Amino acid sequence: SAAEKGGYDYFMLKEIAEQPKAVADTLLGRIDASGSLTLDEVRIPVSVLREVDKVVIVACGTAYHAGMIAKLAIEHWTRIPCETELASEFRYRDPILDQRTLVVAISQSGETMDTLMALRHAREQGAKVLAICNTNGSTIPRESDAVLYTHAGPEVAVASTKAFLTQLVACYLVALYLGQVRGTKWGDEIEAVIRELSDIAAAVDTVLETMEPVRELARSLADKNTVLFLGRHVGYPVALEGALKLKELAYMHAEGFAAGELKHGPIALIEKDLPVVVVVPSPRGRSVLHDKIVSNIQEIRARGARTIVIAEEGDEAVVPYADHLIRIPVTPTLLQPLVATVPLQVFACELATARGNEVDQPRNLAKSVTVE
Numbered sequence: 394s395a396a397e398k399g400g401y402d403y404f405m406l407k408e409i410a411e412q413p414k415a416v417a418d419t420l421l422g423r424i425d426a427s428g429s430l431t432l433d434e435v436r437i438p439v440s441v442l443r444e445v446d447k448v449v450i451v452a453c454g455t456a457y458h459a460g461m462i463a464k465l466a467i468e469h470w471t472r473i474p475c476e477t478e479l480a481s482e483f484r485y486r487d488p489i490l491d492q493r494t495l496v497v498a499i500s501q502s503g504e505t506m507d508t509l510m511a512l513r514h515a516r517e518q519g520a521k522v523l524a525i526c527n528t529n530g531s532t533i534p535r536e537s538d539a540v541l542y543t544h545a546g547p548e549v550a551v552a553s554t555k556a557f558l559t560q561l562v563a564c565y566l567v568a569l570y571l572g573q574v575r576g577t578k579w580g581d582e583i584e585a586v587i588r589e590l591s592d593i594a595a596a597v598d599t600v601l602e603t604m605e606p607v608r609e610l611a612r613s614l615a616d617k618n619t620v621l622f623l624g625r626h627v628g629y630p631v632a633l634e635g636a637l638k639l640k641e642l643a644y645m646h647a648e649g650f651a652a653g654e655l656k657h658g659p660i661a662l663i664e665k666d667l668p669v670v671v672v673v674p675s676p677r678g679r680s681v682l683h684d685k686i687v688s689n690i691q692e693i694r695a696r697g698a699r700t701i702v703i704a705e706e707g708d709e710a711v712v713p714y715a716d717h718l719i720r721i722p723v724t725p726t727l728l729q730p731l732v733a734t735v736p737l738q739v740f741a742c743e744l745a746t747a748r749g750n751e752v753d754q755p756r757n758l759a760k761s762v763t764v765e
């Protein structure tokens with residue numbers, strides 16, 4: 394009913410708007426007054442976490458994209474090797490797992506059969522399993538050694554939005570916590586990022602307030618057949634997520650690529666007026682990556698692409714090559730997906746509406762996939 398949708402036309406719009414609160418709720422009570430993480434609810438003893446020598450993340454769809462970002466955060470802050478794998482592929486390849494492997498299973502619903510089968514396989518091999526889940530008491534957390542709940546509240550729309558942002562927050566918490574309990578050389582950075590996390594809900598809110606031009610742009614592209622998405626580092630999973638949202642909702646051909654791969658094939662797809670969304674890393678910190686992506690934008694624009702550039706506030710280098718510029722707040726490099734994903738959600742939702750599609754219940758899809 395209209396009341397359930399809180400005055401919005403679709404649950405998806407409501408859930409997009411709820412993201413600042415979902416993010417804040419997921420952080421609530423997990424950072425103490427001294428700026429340290431307290432994840433006592435993660436019932437895996439610190440002594441076990443200190444012995445972990447490999448992290449394996451398993452998930453599907455949007456949760457898998459969160460896992461790809463988690464890998465970068467975990468490896469950077471903890472120096473523990475981490476791999477992220479599609480849950481549906483995992484157990485069929487005889488993965489190497491033992492008592493020192495921490496498996497992280499990410500699932501909004503907690504009922505996804507592929508993810509459940511992957512974690513069962515991991516536990517049979519002696520690995521410890523930590524679930525990141527949005528649904529209290531669902532099967533995946535019940536069958537795991539420990540759970541870190543995301544506090545997004547119920548997500549009704551089939552296309553995941555607020556659950557994704559809170560999965561990211563939970564992944565950062567796990568990465569930072571592992572770094573904290575193991576004491577890495579990134580101690581100072583870990584402390585600084587924990588502080589920045591406290592402001593991130595406000596940054597998401599800022600993005601939401603500036604979405605009207607994105608909606609306008611989406612409507613203007615309603616008769617296109619294809620949209621490409623490019624990103625690097627944490628921007629690559631964001632590109633994949635933007636493409637997945639567009640497939641699910643707008644039923645358009647949408648592909649995400651790692652921008653560095655362009656020259657290895659995908660650049661052949663670029664033609665006049667093709668919309669290409671580019672997620673630009675911060676010019677601070679990893680500036681080499683930033684420069685490379687600016688060259689990619691130049692290359693595709695020279696071949697006629699219509700460039701839709703998502704770039705940090707104050708990044709002037711992209712301005713000459715952006716047909717459409719979407720600004721996002723400045724964040725630490727690894728946290729950028731929390732703000733960069735939001736315009737892509739709004740974009741897909743508006744494009745779907747403009748094409749007359751059912752936003753909350755896309756064709757052929759179910760909210761939770763309980764079959765393999």
Ligand code: AGP
Pocket residue numbers: 453454455456499500501502503504505508551552553554641760761762
């Ligand atoms: C997201 O928009 C999708 N509907 C889908 O990819 C989803 O994320 C995936 O099926 C995993 O679901 P889960 O998080 O409930 O396990």
